[in-house]
Amino acid sequence: MSEGTHTVTAGPPDPARTEAVIFKAGCxxxxxxxxxxxxxxxxxxxxxxxxxxxxxxxxxxQAAVRKPAGERIVELLTGGxxxxxxxxxxxxxxxxxxx
Ligand SMILES: [Zn+2]
Numbered sequence: 001m002s003e004g005t006h007t008v009t010a011g012p013p014d015p016a017r018t019e020a021v022i023f024k025a026g027c028x029x030x031x032x033x034x035x036x037x038x039x040x041x042x043x044x045x046x047x048x049x050x051x052x053x054x055x056x057x058x059x060x061x062q063a064a065v066r067k068p069a070g071e072r073i074v075e076l077l078t079g080g081x082x083x084x085x086x087x088x089x090x091x092x093x094x095x096x097x098x099x
Contacts, residue, residue, distance in 0.1 A: 021080035025056060029063035038081040043069060047088035054082070 022035045036056055043054045054077055055066040069077065078084055 023077070023080065023082075025065070025067070027058040027061065027063060027065050029058060029065070030061040032058065032060045034059055038077075039083070041077060041082045043074065043077045043082050043084045045069075045074065045084060045086050045088070051087060 021038050023038070023041060024033065025036055025041070026033045036059075040059075041054055041056045044052065046052045049068070049070070052069050052074065053066050054069045054073065055064060057063070058065055
């Protein structure tokens with residue numbers, strides 16, 4: 001992934017050049033909106049869109065928030081280093097309609 005040329009002069013060196021990807025997420029419980037790092041989020045990819053979601057623990061009220069993840073969100077999250085759990089590894093038989 002190329003972001004072009006950064007002309008950053010004498011800055012403090014990053015200890016671990018991790019791309020600080022920040023995801024914005026809202027909590028339906030306390031209505032808070034947060035900026036979460038990749039390691040605060042979990043992504044679960046199911047067999048269908050309905051079982052594909054991301055989750056995080058609200059930093060304010062500790063609620064376990066789960067939200068559906070569309071294709072774009074999945075791309076964003078996986079590209080941002082969010083740990084991904086694939087739920088459909090045992091899909092076999094049935095109507096495997098892959099779009
Ligand atoms: Zn909350």
